Amino acid sequence: MQKPIATTRSATGIPTGRLAVWWVLASEVVIFGGLLASYVMHRLGHPEWANAAAGTNTWIGAFNTFVLLSSSFTAVLAHQAAEHGDGKQAARYLFMTIGGAATFILVKSAEWTHEIREGFTITANGFWSFYYTAAGLHAMHVIAGAIVMAFVARDAARGRELQRVELIGIYWHFVDVVWIFLFPLLYIAK
Amino acid sequence: MSEQHHHPNYKKIYITLVILLAISVAGPHLGIVWLTLITAFGIALVKANLVVQNFMHLRWEKRIMKWMLATSLILMFLFFAGVSPDVMHHTGHQWVNQAALAATARGIEPLHEAEVAEAAAAEAPAATTETAAAPAQQAFDAKGQFQTVCATCHGTTGEGNGPGAAALDPKPANFTDPAFWKDKTDDVLIKAIREGGASVGKSPLMPAWGALYDQAKAEALLAYIKTLKKG
Numbered sequence: 001m002q003k004p005i006a007t008t009r010s011a012t013g014i015p016t017g018r019l020a021v022w023w024v025l026a027s028e029v030v031i032f033g034g035l036l037a038s039y040v041m042h043r044l045g046h047p048e049w050a051n052a053a054a055g056t057n058t059w060i061g062a063f064n065t066f067v068l069l070s071s072s073f074t075a076v077l078a079h080q081a082a083e084h085g086d087g088k089q090a091a092r093y094l095f096m097t098i099g100g101a102a103t104f105i106l107v108k109s110a111e112w113t114h115e116i117r118e119g120f121t122i123t124a125n126g127f128w129s130f131y132y133t134a135a136g137l138h139a140m141h142v143i144a145g146a147i148v149m150a151f152v153a154r155d156a157a158r159g160r161e162l163q164r165v166e167l168i169g170i171y172w173h174f175v176d177v178v179w180i181f182l183f184p185l186l187y188i189a190k
Numbered sequence: 191m192s193e194q195h196h197h198p199n200y201k202k203i204y205i206t207l208v209i210l211l212a213i214s215v216a217g218p219h220l221g222i223v224w225l226t227l228i229t230a231f232g233i234a235l236v237k238a239n240l241v242v243q244n245f246m247h248l249r250w251e252k253r254i255m256k257w258m259l260a261t262s263l264i265l266m267f268l269f270f271a272g273v274s275p276d277v278m279h280h281t282g283h284q285w286v287n288q289a290a291l292a293a294t295a296r297g298i299e300p301l302h303e304a305e306v307a308e309a310a311a312a313e314a315p316a317a318t319t320e321t322a323a324a325p326a327q328q329a330f331d332a333k334g335q336f337q338t339v340c341a342t343c344h345g346t347t348g349e350g351n352g353p354g355a356a357a358l359d360p361k362p363a364n365f366t367d368p369a370f371w372k373d374k375t376d377d378v379l380i381k382a383i384r385e386g387g388a389s390v391g392k393s394p395l396m397p398a399w400g401a402l403y404d405q406a407k408a409e410a411l412l413a414y415i416k417t418l419k420k421g
Contacts, residue, residue, distance in 0.1 A: 012252060012254050012255075013252050013254075014251070014252050014254075014255065019255075022251075022255050022258065022259070023258075025259070026258050026259055026261070026262040027262070029259065029262035029263060029266060030262050030265055030266050030269075033262070033263065033266035034266055034269055037266060037267075037269060037270040037274075038273075038277075040270075041270065041273065041274040041277040041278045042277055042278075044278045045277055045278040045279065045280060045290065045294075046290075046293070046294055047294070048293075048294055058215065058218075059215075062211065062215045065211055066208065066211060069204065069207050069208060069211065070204070072204075072241060072245055073200060073201075073204040073245075075245070076200050076244075076245045077200060080197050080200070083197070126293075169245070169246075170246050170247075173241050173242070173245045173246045174246070176241055176245075177238045177241050177242060180234050180237050180238050180241070181234050181238065183214075183234070184214060184230035184231055184233075184234050188214060188215070188217065188218055188226065188230040189226065189227060189230045189231065
């Protein structure tokens, strides 16, 4: 039985696998872009949200930003290793990236637990509604990406399907870029 | 397959990203609003660009991909441009978003009260000096409330010509006109403010603001509105 290979050229000249990931990202730009744009327009119309926004912890946000940046770094190093045919090294870097994802989620869980205990719930007011929705949607993408990355890493460690390392990497960088915008919106420009 | 593409110095880019992060975190501490906005969002754009071009290799990607992503971004901005006038503003040519106005006015007060409560709690031992200071801090900003909540319909000078008035029939009351004040007692006016126009035989378009303003606050508001009278 013929296995479908996503490494052949498509009409655009881009290998189908990579083209598919870019398609996903293009739609995610509208999803997250729309969500963040909605937040911006509501925030500009409600100056009193500054009161609620003061409740986010900038240091935790900054630490998580650092974690995601570092995980993007290890992800691209994994890609470089895969390009050189070193599946084992690529897998190692990918597992480091997954470690970064886990750290991010753990820190976020602690952060949200604290905030919920303070009474800042998703229904508390408009600001917190946006906060949990945007950061939550992002966190779901982090978790989903980490799971897929684990499968890619497992294959890569056995020297198989190395082209997928680049693909999961591209997705991972997008997750990082969304957070690059979420961080100033929710934690800095309060 | 195996397209050979360039691998930039990933470590250098990573270090740049971390430095930019540090700058964006430090920005707000300088306390200059426009500078914070630049360091926060300007840097976000720079960081995102670095990641997209170098980590995601968009720099070396086929051009059609850049077009596709640009299209997504443009669609997103179109969405913002189309929707924001209705969401960012609380009045339009033909409409007033009273719920949003009320939420905004409601939200601004607690900020002030929370500060006052904190100050009072912190100074609890010095009771006598604190009670003298507290009333001054608790002064209800009637003028501010009028401008935020009432002026939308009644106008900033109280002439009944605010931006929301265009949609209203009958027009909002004109407080500058001495004739308005001739036949109205304070009680009736405070009732109109707190229980709405219909409660005093006037138009139901005047909402009931009692949830926001108790008797004392309504009296303070009325005192301010009286200053708008001409002649």
